[in-house]
Amino acid sequence: MCGVCGLWQPGGGDAAALRARIASMTATLAHRGPDGTGTWVDAAAGIAFGHRRLAVLDLSPHGHQPMVSADGRYLLTFNGEIYNHRSLRAALPSDTSWRGHSDTEVLLAALAHWGVPRALERLNGMFAFALWDRRDRTLVLARDRLGEKPLYYGWAGRHFLFGSELKALRAHPDWSGDVDRDVLALFLRLGHVPAPYSIHRGIRQLGPGTFATITDPSRDPALTCYWSAAAIAERGQHEAFDGDRHEAIKTLEELLRDAVALRMQADVPIGAFLSGGIDSSTIVALMQAQSRQAVRTYSIGFAEAGYDEAPRARAVAHHLGTDHTEHYVTPEEALAVIPRLPDLWDEPFADPSQIPTHLVATLARRDVTVCLSGDGGDELFGGYTRYLWAARTWKAIGWVPLSARHALASGIQRVSPHVWNGVLRPVARWLPGPLAIHHPGDRLHKASEVLIADTPVALYRRFLSHWKHPEALVHGATEPITALTDPRRWPNLGDFRALMMYLDSVGYLPDNILVKVDRATQGIGLEARVPLLDHRVYEFAWRLPLAWKLTGTIGKRPLRAIVERHVPKELIERPKMGFGVPIDHWLRGPLRDWAEALLDERRLRDEGYLQPEPIRRAWHEHLSGTRNWSYQLWDLLMFQAWLAAAPNRGPRDA
Template sequence: MCGLCGLIEPDAPTESDLRHAVGRMNDTLVHRGPDDQGLWLDPAAGVALGHRRLSILDLSPLGHQPMVSHCGRYVLAFNGEIYNYLALRRDLGETLPWRGHSDTEVLLAWISRRGVAATLPQLNGMFAFALWDRQERRLTLARDRLGEKPLYYGWNRGRFLFGSELKALTAHPHWQGTLDRDALAAYLRLSYVPAPHSIYQGIRKLEPGTSAALDQGQQTPVIRAYWTAREAVERGLAAPFDGSRAQALDALESLLSDAVGLRMQADVPLGAFLSGGIDSTAVVALMQAQSAKPVRTFSIGFHETGFDEAPYARQVAAHLGTDHTELYVTAQHGIETIVDLPRLWDEPFGDSSQIPTLLVSRMARRDVTVCLSGDGGDELFGGYSRYLWTRETWRRIGWVPLGLRRALAGAVTAIAPGTWDRLLRPLGRLLPGPLAIANPGDRLHKAIDVLTGDSPEALYLRMVSHWNDPAALVIGAQEPASVLTDPARRPRTGSITESMMFMDSCLYLPDDILVKVDRASMGVGLEARVPLLDHRVYEFAWSLPLRWKVRGRLGKLPLRHIVERHVPRALMDRPKMGFGVPIEHWLRGPLRDWAEALLARDRLLADGILRPDPIRAKWEEHLAGRRNWSYYLWDLLMFQAWLDAAGAAPSASRRP
C-alpha cells in the first residue's frame, strides 16, 4: 500500500524544477508510505513520477518504486495490492529475469507482455497506478473495479497533475485551485463529493473500473471502462445461479474464504476490524479458520446509549478465540481528532463515522500493518434498513395521488415541530416506531417530507439526501446529475431494493465508505483490505435471487447463514446499529464553541459561498433542542473546516 503522484509539464522544465515540484508533491504522501520513497524523471518529455511506499510484500529494496520494466519501456508508480499476483507470475513462467517477488514487478511484466488493456481485466486487487510508456510517450492512469484506491487528475495552470490524494496536487509550487461550487452542492446533498467530481474545478476523480490515457501533446485523456458495476449486475440478473440455495451458500462461503485468504498474504503483521456485526464477523471467522494462531481484532465502543457495539464484538472475539483489543471513544477523543480531519480527507467529507474509523485505525496500527474490513456486505446483500423502509413505505403510499401526499405534507409541516412534540409526547409508548422518541415533531417533519417523491427512486433520493435543495444554499451553484437522479445510468432490475443496492454500490460505497476507510487507515500508515469487494464476490452476489438475500425485515441472509456456521445465532440476533457517533449531543456540548465559530454569520457572509440564513436557522434550532440537524450541520462544519485548512487554495472562487 502506497501513495503516488506525478505530473506532465509540456513546456520543457529544467530537471531541477521538475524534481523540486514532484518532490514537494511526494512529500505530502508520507503517511501513505513511510517506509521508502522514490522519484523518476524524464526531463526531455517533461514527465515526473513520485512514490511513497508502505512495505507489505517484498520488504527488500527490490520492491522500490517507481519501477522500470525489464524491457525498459514502462515506468510504474503503483498503489495497492494485486492479490492474484502469484498466479499471474506463474502464467508468465520463470523465463523472465525476476528481480524480486513483489506484485508491482508482476504487474509491469504483464503490461510489457500483454499490454494495459489485456492486463487490467486479469487483476484481482485494490489498486490505482500511473504508467509512463517511454516508447509511445503515453501516460495511463487506472483504478480498481470497485474504487477501493483513489486517484485524482487534471490540468492546472498548464500542467497535468495526478496523485493518490488532492494534497499531492495542491503541493505543486504553481498550483492554483478554484472551488467547484457545483461539486459543493452535490456534497451538501450526499455528505461526500461524488466521482468524477472533486472539490476543485478541473480536477477529477478517476472512476472505478476505468483507465485514462493521455498521449503527449493531447489535452483530454481518453477514458475507457474495463469493468462496470452495471454490466456485472446485468450479467448476474440475466444468468442467475443454477443450483439450490444450499449449493449457493457453499459456493459463496468457498469464494469468500478464497477472497479472505488472498487478502491474508503479507510479510508484515495482520489483523481485522471487528464490530460484532454480520459483515465483520464473517470476515474474522473466515480469517480465523485459515490462521494457525489467534487473529488480532480491533473494535471501538461508546459510552452513549445506542452507539456501543463493543460488547457484541467482545463476545464474538471470545467465541472465535481472537486476540482482541478495544477502545472506548469519548467526546474528548472527538475534539482531539477533528483537527486532523480536513488534512487527511483533503476535500469536504461529512460522514461523522470518519472519527471512530480513524481512531480504530490508529489503535490497530500500534500492533499490525494490515487490517481486513467487513465493508460492502450491505450493498451486495441488501443489508441497509433504508432498503426495507423505502420498499415498505412506497408499497403503502405509492398508490396515493402525489398531489394528495404533498397536500398532507404541507398540512403537517405547517404545524411547528414543538407543537407536535406537545401533542405526541403524552402518548409515549403507544406510538409506533419513529414517533416514540424524544423529539417526535422533528422526526415527523422529516418523515413526511420524504413521502413527497413521485417514484420509489425519488423517495430513496429524499431518504439519502441531507440538504434537499443544496444548489439554493450554495451561491451560484447547479447540482450535477448522478446515478441517483438519472435513470439512464441504472440497469433495469425490476426491483426497487436491487435498484437501491446498485445505486449505493456505484455512489455511496466508493465515494463515502471506501474513501472513509482509505483516508483513515492510510492516514496512520495502515493498509485496509476489503474481502467482500473481491469482484468475484460482487458478481456472484448479483447472480443470486433477491429472495435469497432479503426476506421480510431481514437482509444479508447468505452472510447470516455463513456466519451461523461459525458463530452461535444468539450472538448475531440483534438490530443493526451502524458505526455512528453521538454528534447530536457533542454539538450541543463540547463542540459547541468550535461549531459556532465556523458557522458565524459574519464569517459566512465574508466567504461569499453559502447563504447564512438557512444555516443559522438550523444551528439555532439544534442548539435549542427543538430539532436534530446534526447531519446537516456536520456537512457544513466539515466544509468550513476544510476551507480553513485549504487556506488560499480556493480563494479565487469565494465570489460568485
C-alpha cells in the same frame, strides 16, 4: 498500500526543476507510505513520477517504486495490492526476468506483456496506478473495479497532475484550486463528493473500473470502462445461479474463504477490525479458520448508550479465539480527532463515523500494518434498513395521487415541530419506529418530505439526502448529475430494492464508505483490505435471487448463514447499529463554541459560498432542541473546517 503522484509538463522541462516539484508533491503523501520514498524524471518528455511506500510485500529494495520494467520501456507508480500476483507470475512467460517477489513487479510485467486492457481484466486487487510508456509517450491512469483506491487528476496551468490525494496536486506551484460551487451543493446533499467530481473546479476523480489514456497532456484523457458494475448486475439477472439456496451458500463461502486467504498474504503483521456485526464477524471467522495462530482483532467502545459495539465484538472474539484488543474511547479522545479531519480527508467529507473509524485504525496500527475490514456486505446482500423502509414507504404512498400527498406534507409542515412534540410525545411509544424516539415532531417533519417523491428512486434519493434543497444554500450553484440522477446509467433489475442496492454499490460505497476507510487508515500508514469486495464475490452476489438476500425484515441472509456456521446466532443477532458518535449532543455541548465560530453569520457572508439565513436558523433550532439537524450541520461544519484549513485553495470565485 502507498501514495502516488505525478506530473506531465508539455514540451519537456529542466530536470532539476521537475525533481524539485515531484519531490514536493510526493512529500505530502508521507502518511500513506512511511517506509520509503522515490521519484523518477524524464526531463525530455516532461514526465515526473513520485511514490511513497508502505512496505507490505517484498520489504527489500526490489519493491522500491517508481519501478522501471526489465526492458526499460515502462515506468510504474502503484498504490494498492494485487492479490493474485502469484498466479499471474506463473501465467507470464517463463523467461520473464524477476528481481524480487513484490506484486508491483508482477503488475508491471503483466502490463508490459498483455497490455493495459487485458492485464486489468486479469487483476484481482485494489489499485490506483500510473504507467508511462517511454517509447509511445503515453500515460495511462487506472483504478480498481469497485473504487477502493483513490486517484485524482487535472491541470495546474499547463501542467497535467495526478495523485492519490488532492494535497499532492496542491503542492504544485501553479495550483489554483477554486471551489466548485456545483460540487459543493452536491456535497451538502450527500455528505461526500462523488466521483468523477472533486471539490476543486477542473480536478476530477478517476471512476472505479476505468482507465484513462493521455497522449497529449493539454487535452482531456480518453476514458475507458474495463469493468461495468451495471453490466455485471444486469448479467446476473440473466445468468442466475443454477442451484438451490444451500449450494449458493456453499459456493459463496468458498469464494469468500479464498478472498480472505488472498488478503492474508503479507510480509508484515496482519489483523482485522471486528464490530461484532455480521460482516466483520464473517471475515474474522474465515480468517481464524485459515490461521494457525490467533488472529489479532480490534474494536473500540463508547460509554454513550446506543453507540457501544465493544461488548458484542468481545463476545465474538472470545468465541472464535482471536487475540482481541479493545479500547473505550473518551469524549476527549474523539473530540481531539476533529481538528485533524480536514487534513486527513483532504476534501469535505461529512460522515461522522469517520471519527471512530480513524480511532480503531489508530488502535490497530500499534500492532499491525494490514487490517481486513467487513465493508461491502450491506450493498451486496441487502443490509441497509433503507431497502426495507423505502420499499415499504413507496408501497404505502405510491398509489396516493401526488397532489394529495403534497397537500398532506404541506399541512404537516405548517405545524411547528415544537407543537407536534407536544401532541406526539404522550403516544410516541406506540408510533412506528422512526417516530418512537426523542423529538417526534422533528422526525414527523422530515418524514413528511418523502410524501412529495414522484418516483421510487426519488424517494430513495430523499432517504440519502441530507439537505433536500442544497442549491438554496450555495450561492450560484447548479447541482451536477450523478449516477443517482441519471436513469440512462441504471441497469434493468426489475425490483426497486435491487436498484437501490446497485446504486449504493456504485455511489455510497465507493464515494463514502471506501473513502472513509482509505483516509482513516492511510492517514496513519495502515493498509485496509476488503474481502467482500473481491470482484468475484460482487459478480456472484448479483447472480443470487433477491429473495435469497432479503426476506421480510431480514437482510444479508447468505452472510448470516455462513457466519452462523462459525459463531452462535445469539452473538450476532442484534438490531443494526451505525458506527457513530453522538454528534447531535456534542454540537450542543463540547463542540458548540467551535461550531458557532465556523457558522458565524459575518464569516459566512465574507466567505461568499453559503447563504447564512437558513444555516443560522438550523443552528438555532438544533441548539434549542426543537430539531435535530446534526447531519446537516456536520456537512456545513466539515466544509467550513476544510475551507479554513486547506492551503492554496485559490482565490474565492466570485
